[in-house]
Amino acid sequence: MKQPALDPDVADVAPNESVLTTYDEQHLVTYWRLLDAEAAGADWKEVARIVLHIDPDREPVRARNAFDSHLARARWMADHGYRDLLRGGTTE
Numbered sequence: 001m002k003q004p005a006l007d008p009d010v011a012d013v014a015p016n017e018s019v020l021t022t023y024d025e026q027h028l029v030t031y032w033r034l035l036d037a038e039a040a041g042a043d044w045k046e047v048a049r050i051v052l053h054i055d056p057d058r059e060p061v062r063a064r065n066a067f068d069s070h071l072a073r074a075r076w077m078a079d080h081g082y083r084d085l086l087r088g089g090t091t092e
Contacts, residue, residue, distance in 0.1 A: 020084035
């Protein structure tokens with residue numbers, strides 16, 4: 001696995017696969033930042049703006065969908081996906 005980018009651009013919707021994806025590996029830092037923001041009780045709009053680089057005032061539906069899907073994926077990574085990382089990452 002290559003070193004994940006510190007602040008990558010994100011897709012409008014995070015993957016919903018049952019296995020680790022290349023996108024997941026590239027967005028590990030994004031997922032960690034989302035989980036940290038959630039634990040700190042940060043406002044989702046601020047997180048969308050800072051972490052996902054989507055302005056929720058200009059694109060409220062896109063921002064909310066991206067936030068919700070990436071946070072869900074971050075939770076999946078914390079509960080399940082990390083196992084694939086420990087095994088060496090994706091096979092793609």
